[in-house]
Amino acid sequence: MQYGKSIRLSVLATALAFCAAAHANNLAITGPGAGADGSSKASGTSYGDIKDANLQTYWQPSGNNGQRVSVKWSSAVSANQVVLREQGNNITGWRLVNNDNGAVLASGSSIGSSKTVNFNAVSTKKLNLDILSASAAPRIAEFEVYLNTDGGNPTDPTEPGPVTSCAASPQGYASLNGGTTGGSGSNAVTVTVSTGAQLVAALQDRDLNRPLTIRVNGTITPGNSGGVSKFDIKDMDNVSIIGVGNNALFDGIGIKIWRANNIIIRNLKIRYVNIGDKDAISIEGPARNIWIDHNEVYNRLNVDKDFYDELISGKKDIDNVTTSYNYLHDSWKTSLWGSSDSDNYNRRITFHHNHWHKVNSRLPLFRFGQGHIYNNYYNDMQETGINSRMGAVIRIENNVFENAKNPIVSFYSNAIGYWDTRGNSFTDVTWQENPGSGIIAGPNVQATAVLNLPYSFNLLPTNQVKAHVLANAGVNKCSF
CATH class of the missing domain: 2.160.20.10 (Single-stranded right-handed beta-helix, Pectin lyase-like)
Structure with a gap:
């Protein structure tokens, strides 16, 4: 079988279907009519870059504070977990909001390379990440959305933290x-x-x-x-x-x-x-x-x-x-x-x-x-x-x-x-x-x-x- 560069353009959809069946189901990509929008669009960035499973691309607003980026769907989805990934560590205040009713689902002071946010399941057509404050214009690389059905345990809780090399049990x-x-x-x-x-x-x-x-x-x-x-x-x-x-x-x-x-x-x-x-x-x-x-x-x-x-x-x-x-x-x-x-x-x-x-x-x-x-x-x-x-x-x-x-x-x-x-x-x-x-x-x-x-x-x-x-x-x- 011969392979060419064009394969790279088509493998993502196939791979996502496989992963969804195996375990992963990032609703920001796979949900009905999934899209993204924001409060501003800086040069060279795209709102869609927050949901493309590529950490090398990102959305960057024009300002530090009072910015917003969202994931939205054509019809409501059920979700209880969000994974946020920032290039750098500029954000100093944020909140996650259900745009349908204005309910604040979570808030925090930093995001960093990976922040897993768990909340009670909601039905929503749009989730907002409000950037309340930042030391410099933030770069949001991913805004992943999940419905975790694993008995309440986080689906993908990656966190920076102490790494112990001589652990008594495996990771x-x-x-x-x-x-x-x-x-x-x-x-x-x-x-x-x-x-x-x-x-x-x-x-x-x-x-x-x-x-x-x-x-x-x-x-x-x-x-x-x-x-x-x-x-x-x-x-x-x-x-x-x-x-x-x-x-x-x-x-x-x-x-x-x-x-x-x-x-x-x-x-x-x-x-x-x-x-x-x-x-x-x-x-x-x-x-x-x-x-x-x-x-x-x-x-x-x-x-x-x-x-x-x-x-x-x-x-x-x-x-x-x-x-x-x-x-x-x-x-x-x-x-x-x-x-x-x-x-x-x-x-x-x-x-x-x-x-x-x-x-x-x-x-x-x-x-x-x-x-x-x-x-x-x-x-x-x-x-x-x-x-x-x-x-x-x-x-x-x-x-x-x-x-x-x-x-x-x-x-x-x-x-x-x-x-x-x-x-x-x-x-x-x-x-x-x-x-x-x-x-x-x-x-x-x-x-x-x-x-x-x-x-x-x-x-x-x-x-x-x-x-x-x-x-x-x-x-x-x-x-x-």
Whole structure:
């Protein structure tokens, strides 16, 4: 299938239809006859820019105070939540008003990069954002409107706030479905191992009625692992494998999570895996609630690209996975989710605060399902970066890309994937269009979909991401 620039003009409607069915339904775009208006129109801006799912465009009035911008519909909609996004932090006073009856639904002193406003459901044909005061002419990038039906929980409550790198529980999709606790619990068993054979025994001999934490204190090699080619966490639940300090190295042998749920992998170094599945960490479904956190995983680039396989990968029926604070480097094929274009499960994966360095491609490669990639630091990306393929929808926000080629693409599938891009930074980036392979997101990166999220999370400002990730990603950063 050949792709051209014209595809970019048509993918938004298709992607929005997909996202609405999956979870998101931004009424500012999808509501009946949705439109926007305002009290003034500054040069070079448009009222419509507040509802186009593109954070790079905005509405800016001519003055600071007493301004108004609205979202309106041809017939009434029901709504109980608004997400406001400002470029900068100029607003010092605002209120949200139901224009139909003048009722004030909410008010506040600031908006910033993301403000979620929840209120009792109303039926309305027009919502007003009144800008009461601002330090300078504000730039409103988005005015999203939702009807949240998730039992009263906020649909997409993104808030700037403190980010804790050594958290006891995950953010992202692994926080759903009761959360991911691994081998912790009141009746949990803890075992410390220093060889691969001891690790195999700890998994095989475990009491399936009790959570298990295996602490690794030593170098695990194929030679001390009793003949296995990988470590199977298979047909079991509630397991953690956690490294002790800086002492846990898996040298030439990897871990496979297979038909298992509620699994945590933390604080391990894993490298040079070319036996077994040739993945450092792989997940094969059915599997739920997996947290891969604070690991260092790497191969070599001075070998053939097929000598090793993935650093972290997943396939088949998996869901509720978070990969966080990992240092992933020196890899040809880095992170694959969905083994083929027919592996069409609705996987939901979060990637946050990872450091991707000296990597060739698949950062990640994502087929089908929904991904959330936020606050990651990418540098030295050699071929392609995030590859949204075959119907996938990925929300990509507040990431830093440096010295990178084609950081966001949809390549090498018979059907394209989509992206919801917000607040990313691109430095020394090369975009190279290849219509025979697919489409690229840049150089004028714009969203082709809207993906709302069923969980809350704290989002670092983009200008803080690089320093935070460099200081906190990888092993021996926390006391586990």
